[in-house]
Amino acid sequence: MILGSINPAVLMAALMVAATPLLLAAIGELVVEKSGVLNLGVEGMMIMGAVTGFMIAVNTGSPLVGFVGAALGGMVLALLFAFLTQALMTNHVASGLALTLFGLGLSALLGQKYVGITPPRTPKLDLGPLSDIPFLGRALFSHDIVVYLTIALVAAVWWFLKYSRAGMILRAVGENHDAAHALGYHVKRVRVLAILFGGACAGLGGAYLSLIRVTQWTEGMTVGAGWIALALVVFASWRPWRAMAGAYLFGGIVVLQLNLQAAGVRIPVEYLSMSPYLITILVLVLISSGKARGSLNAPGSLNRPFHASS
């Protein structure tokens, strides 16, 4: 009956679109946390990316330039966080919160004149005959390029962390910053770079929301996506591919919930729309209660400030 009206191919396609902004933010934060820094400002960086990307795309007429601007917008806030936590040794939790509060305010201020505007359309990537395959064509091969680049980014991060020398240094810094320092690695430099990367990713995720998924700018439009991305990193126990699985699973829930709303299920919209948050909490509980597995993989120096003299 009601569920029958939902087309699985469309559902799958929508799932990938819903998952992409979360995945972008989560993969960035994963790298940040792997370097031993907990940046709770993901929500703030995301919304800054959403607004700067939107503004630049509207003014230049190019979504691509918009995405570049969004990455820079996220990085500017990330730089502020890096300066506070790495140079001035401030409390990570408080600084991250400040970043989120500040980002939400600043984005609302910047985006005032952009409410109600439609951004330039991002074209779908032409994959030729692949898009014509029944079911799979619609579900997997009819997206914009960002969806595929995000998957490529996950692969790149996975390779970087696992096989590259720089990735190994980053992990060393995150696991034990004193040892890494003793070996002559520049703990702070590595962390600042990781934080900037995280900011760029969060900015891109935000721009994906404003430019492609929602295609408009509204104040506070990320509605907790940044926090869900933070939860995804825990869910993934700091492994890139699991972050992707988590984001897609989560995207599926969001899309299913939206489809149920559209199909007119007799549950009030408000209750359906709280399900993503409740499910995130549930997943967090399941992951963190599995005593050894979830927590064992957390970077050893996560959320511990580093000062060379100590």
Add this chain to the structure above:
Amino acid sequence: MIRLEKRKEPSKFWRIANPFLAVLLTMLAGGIMFAMLGKDPITAIRLIFFDPIFSDTFGSYSRPQLLIKSAPLILIAVGLAIGFKANIWNIGAEGQYIMGALFGAGVALAFFPQPGWYIFPLMIIAGAFGGFLWAMIPAILKTRFNTNEILVSLLLVYVAERILAAMSLGLMRNPDIPGFPGSRDLRRYEAAYNSELIANTGIHWGVVAALIAVIFAYVMMTRHMLGYHVRLAGQAPRAARFGGVTPARLVVVCLGISGALAGLAGMFEVSGPGGQVRIEFASGYGFTAIIVAFLGRLNPVGIVLAGLLLGLTYIGGELGQMMLQLPSASIQVFQGMLLFFLLALDFQTNFRLRLTKGARA
């Protein structure tokens, strides 16, 4: 070259001086921001920080508003500060505030239109209980399943906002005005109305509650064993464990206190200045209170001052909107900047800049 050197003891002077410096720097940076928006910076800053109290034209309206806006901030921040001291991060006070309001209003609406002296006290209990209950979710998940309380308490804010919307549109909607979201106006229901106690001062029961909470928190933190445990757990977790502090109990107590106080704040707001349950009821007090707690140095007395200041920015922001067409978001930026400056300045509380010759050791 310049080197950061860790102080043996955090500097007492900078601890006290930094909040004031941060406010000054925020005014400066805010002035630049307003200039960039094409407004006269000096007029704007004066409008936000001085006119609400000292202006002849607005003063009579905005002076009472100061206590109305500051009381919930102080009430919530006092609770949060206790947790922050022990490194227990409840950042979902906004959600607990909403739930407190819903529980309190629920009691009132259940009794409507019956008169009775016992209704308001029952609402107070229900409000505190609502916030407490909502805070117990992250507390119990943390103690039982080791789930991160920061993420859970924050995610629950979004859930609470949805419940608020559902209640405004459904169960608690005013049956007398069909088609409009929002509950009955509690200001018109005498038994439930949290009225002004002294005319034209803005003092309502929430202000009284905030004052009591400040005194209690002060006594608890300085004189009571629990306060000692909280401080110990924050400064030396290992020592605390050997000293007989049960971390799980501390999590429940800290989240419980802050949740109940946030719930109270929500209840006093919905039955007084807010007036009714409606979708836009939550105005971010729960998040601003985090800034209040930090700016007040997690100290009850400091929190009173910080709460008054941030309450002032709310009113000043409204004035600025009215008089200079300042965007409403600029106040949020202001508050964010304030926290940034405070955090940045605090490095000199713990560190000292030293000029050294040659390479570092």
